[in-house]
Amino acid sequence: MNQFQGQALSWKLEQGIIELALHRAPCNEIGSLSLEELEKFASALSELEQSAHALVIHSEMKPGFCAGADLRELYTRSQQMEKNAAQTGVRDFVQRIHRVLNRIDSAPLTTIAAVHGVTFGGGLELALVCDLIIADKMARFCFPELRLGLIPGFGGIPRLKRDLGNAVVRDLLLTGRSFNATKAQQAGLASQVVSEGEALRAARATASQLGKFDRHTAKVAKSFIKPIPYDELEREIDLFCELFSEPAVEAGLKKFVESTDAQPYLP
Amino acid sequence: MPTAEQTLDEILSLAAAHFKVPREKLSPDDDFFKMLGIDSLQTLDLLTKLENHFRVELPDYELQGVSDFRTLAGKIQARL
Numbered sequence: 132m133n134q135f136q137g138q139a140l141s142w143k144l145e146q147g148i149i150e151l152a153l154h155r156a157p158c159n160e161i162g163s164l165s166l167e168e169l170e171k172f173a174s175a176l177s178e179l180e181q182s183a184h185a186l187v188i189h190s191e192m193k194p195g196f197c198a199g200a201d202l203r204e205l206y207t208r209s210q211q212m213e214k215n216a217a218q219t220g221v222r223d224f225v226q227r228i229h230r231v232l233n234r235i236d237s238a239p240l241t242t243i244a245a246v247h248g249v250t251f252g253g254g255l256e257l258a259l260v261c262d263l264i265i266a267d268k269m270a271r272f273c274f275p276e277l278r279l280g281l282i283p284g285f286g287g288i289p290r291l292k293r294d295l296g297n298a299v300v301r302d303l304l305l306t307g308r309s310f311n312a313t314k315a316q317q318a319g320l321a322s323q324v325v326s327e328g329e330a331l332r333a334a335r336a337t338a339s340q341l342g343k344f345d346r347h348t349a350k351v352a353k354s355f356i357k358p359i360p361y362d363e364l365e366r367e368i369d370l371f372c373e374l375f376s377e378p379a380v381e382a383g384l385k386k387f388v389e390s391t392d393a394q395p396y397l398p
Numbered sequence: 399m400p401t402a403e404q405t406l407d408e409i410l411s412l413a414a415a416h417f418k419v420p421r422e423k424l425s426p427d428d429d430f431f432k433m434l435g436i437d438s439l440q441t442l443d444l445l446t447k448l449e450n451h452f453r454v455e456l457p458d459y460e461l462q463g464v465s466d467f468r469t470l471a472g473k474i475q476a477r478l
Binding site: 157158195198227248249268269270271273274306307309311312313314 | 439442443445446447449450455457458459
């Protein structure tokens with residue numbers, strides 16, 4: 132399936148470049164619909180990879196790349212279920228998103244996240260599966276999960292630790308503060324910072340360049356330099372699910388969902 | 399280094415231009431959420447604009463409870 136037009140995302144393959152566009156309002160929050168369509172994409176990847184050398188993931192939504200998990204859906208659904216069922220449902224969701232992200236992480240393609248605006252939580256975790264992050268200068272990166280009594284649950288900590296120094300990981304994780312694109316580039320998170328609105332163009336130019344290299348060599352280089360921390364990812368799922376059963380999480384989600392504060396992302 | 403008044407003036411001009419509000423309608427003690435009509439995501443935009451313009455880092459938590467341009471200018475001035 133070289134093309135797909137879904138409700139939360141779309142993809143197309145042209146000239147060896149797969150473009151995965153996120154377009155779920157308001158800011159590509161990842162809930163059950165997005166997950167189903169991401170799973171479709173992961174299933175289609177094996178076929179797409181035969182004719183592609185690069186994957187570019189980007190957002191068509193103005194506020195940003197992705198604001199992370201759909202906390203409203205998570206809260207509403209968990210309220211409608213008995214506690215054990217809610218916990219089982221959360222574990223199932225997290226395991227499914229891990230399978231998708233692991234699949235993209237291990238794709239024998241060079242993968243690029245072209246990001247702008249809000250790149251928070253699960254959105255940052257999606258960007259982190261990519262080999263390169265190209266950031267518009269208005270991009271902002273953040274792991275706000277501690278504010279909800281949680282840790283990032285979509286593979287964020289192991290993948291951030293794979294790429295950056297532990298001090299930077301602790302800063303993002305433990306303070307919950309957001310980094311701008313310049314800071315992200317200084318820290319080694321973003322490989323390029325471009326003008327406002329230029330991230331996708333820069334990602335396409337980079338992806339075109341990658342087409343000049345031998346695919347087998349690029350694949351070998353990637354698998355050598357980018358190991359997937361499977362054990363830590365599994366441990367993260369367990370920790371996330373343990374924390375999700377704590378009362379602080381329900382209170383944190385309730386506060387976020389019901390907030391009319393102009394700055395609900397602040398601790 | 400700009401003076402506190404210059405910093406404040408630059409913030410007002412920048413906010414007016416970015417959110418397309420007439421500059422003369424903005425005053426130092428205005429509540430910028432109300433005057434600019436911005437939500438949480440747009441507030442992040444403003445924060446990024448200010449960081450890029452003044453080349454400073456403004457940790458989000460330092461801005462908790464800040465809602466007027468003058469106090470915001472003070473936070474930025476302290477990092478110049």
